[in-house]
Amino acid sequence: MSRIFRAVILGPPGSGKGTISERIAQSFGLQHLSSGDFLRENIAAKTEAGVLAKTYIEKGLLVPDHVMTRLVLPRLEEITRHSWLLDGFPRTLAQAHALDIACDLDLVISLNVPFETLKERLSHRWIHPASGRVYNKGFNPPRVKGVDDITGEPLIQHEDDKPMALVARLRHYKDVAKPVIDLYKSKGILHTFSDTETDRIWPYISTLFSTKIPMHQADTHYAPSH
Ligand SMILES: Nc1nc2c(ncn2[C@@H]2O[C@H](COP(=O)(O)OP(=O)(O)O)[C@@H](O)[C@H]2O)c(=O)[nH]1
Numbered sequence: 236m237s238r239i240f241r242a243v244i245l246g247p248p249g250s251g252k253g254t255i256s257e258r259i260a261q262s263f264g265l266q267h268l269s270s271g272d273f274l275r276e277n278i279a280a281k282t283e284a285g286v287l288a289k290t291y292i293e294k295g296l297l298v299p300d301h302v303m304t305r306l307v308l309p310r311l312e313e314i315t316r317h318s319w320l321l322d323g324f325p326r327t328l329a330q331a332h333a334l335d336i337a338c339d340l341d342l343v344i345s346l347n348v349p350f351e352t353l354k355e356r357l358s359h360r361w362i363h364p365a366s367g368r369v370y371n372k373g374f375n376p377p378r379v380k381g382v383d384d385i386t387g388e389p390l391i392q393h394e395d396d397k398p399m400a401l402v403a404r405l406r407h408y409k410d411v412a413k414p415v416i417d418l419y420k421s422k423g424i425l426h427t428f429s430d431t432e433t434d435r436i437w438p439y440i441s442t443l444f445s446t447k448i449p450m451h452q453a454d455t456h457y458a459p460s461h
Pocket residue numbers: 246247248249250251252253254255356357359360361369370371373374375431432433434
């Protein structure tokens with residue numbers, strides 16, 4: 236069996252982590268693990284962590300480290316045979332230290348997207364809650380306005396993508412992320428990508444992963460349809 240490859244994707248809300256993670260997962264056969272999805276599953280199931288987390292997310296705040304760590308680390312430990320890409324965790328230095336104790340990362344990618352672009356994108360982000368499929372008015376609109384392409388079910392907007400929560404969320408992100416980025420830089424595993432468009436960042440990320448993951452592990456290559 237080939238060695239497990241472990242990667243993390245960092246970037247502010249709306250920077251395209253979910254979009255790029257899906258492309259990486261499809262192209263290179265990594266499992267996409269989203270801490271935001273773990274949170275939403277827990278909120279929907281009304282677990283203790285979910286009920287607590289909801290009160291923070293609604294205010295545009297980060298969920299406390301001990302709650303996030305307890306939610307995410309056991310999920311990682313379950314995956315012993317599959318390479319993965321973690322999206323949305325770690326957000327804070329304390330989460331990064333906890334992850335460091337749990338496993339060795341091979342690669343960290345960081346997305347650097349201007350503030351105005353983030354605001355614009357998030358206010359137009361619509362989600363199919365059951366699958367996590369993400370749409371955007373201009374970038375990847377659903378075929379029929381307001382409904383999921385596959386199931387025909389209605390799309391919703393995250394509470395935390397609505398304007399009030401949005402600005403607080405983006406402001407807070409920067410302060411908390413800096414030490415996390417610095418940590419991975421000092422370990423020599425950080426690669427940063429800056430642009431306003433996912434389609435312009437993607438070729439560089441694809442090339443980077445191609446050099447790190449042996450070809451026989453990679454699946455078919457993702458080709459954007461637009
Ligand atoms: N206009 C535009 N929208 C994008 C681009 N990349 C991603 N998006 C959209 O921006 C929103 C945020 O992207 P997402 O991948 O959810 O970001 P995350 O919060 O970092 O996981 C979604 O609605 C995406 O469809 C892009 O290059 N241009």
